Amino acid sequence: MKQTNFSKLDNSISTKIVSDTPGRLRLRIARPDRQSKKIQHIVNLLEAQPHINQVRTNIDHGSIVINYDSKSSNLKNLLTALQDLGIIFTDITVGNTEAAASLSNAVIDLNRQVKQATNSVVDLRFLFPMGLSILAVRQLAIRGLQFEVIPWYVLAWYAFDSFIKLNVNGIYSPQANEDHL
DSSP, rough: OOOOOOEEEEEEOEEEEEETTEEEEEEEOGGGGGHHHHHHHHHHHHHHTTTEEEEETTTTEEEEEEEETTOOOOHHHHHHHHHTTEEOOOOOOOOHHHHHHHHHHHHHHHHHHHHTTTTSSOOOOHHHHHHHHHHHHHHHHHHSSOOOSHHHHHHHHHHHHHHHHHHSSSSOOOHHHHHHH
């Protein structure tokens, strides 16, 4: 790809390649760089390139989709051109920090242990909402309808909501349920 009329960005922009298929590249921009002025500058520079057919953006989600002529250019040339612009390709964090990943792995391990201990009769997807339901009933029995502390209906809602969210697939499949947790 020719690098005609490339003016480098004032500051580098961290991005992650979300998907790449021949002729189409989708990038996710790091949250601090999701500014319409920066993104529009990138779009203008990209659209000026002869092998790029279309550039679409979604600033709220930090997404840039680049459609390019895969017959006269390849992904490597496009990535080089983007790096020359000041775009840095990294594994940007979109909510998954090391601490979150460690906690998630610990919960997955605990869920496996619970399933093994109960011969796959129950897992944390059942036990967590059940525990909240028991707390809701206990709160109602001991305190009655009380609004000053966590009332029973809040715990009941959390029990219902967590059960629905943890069992989104609708049909029970041991393999599918293990994949979600």
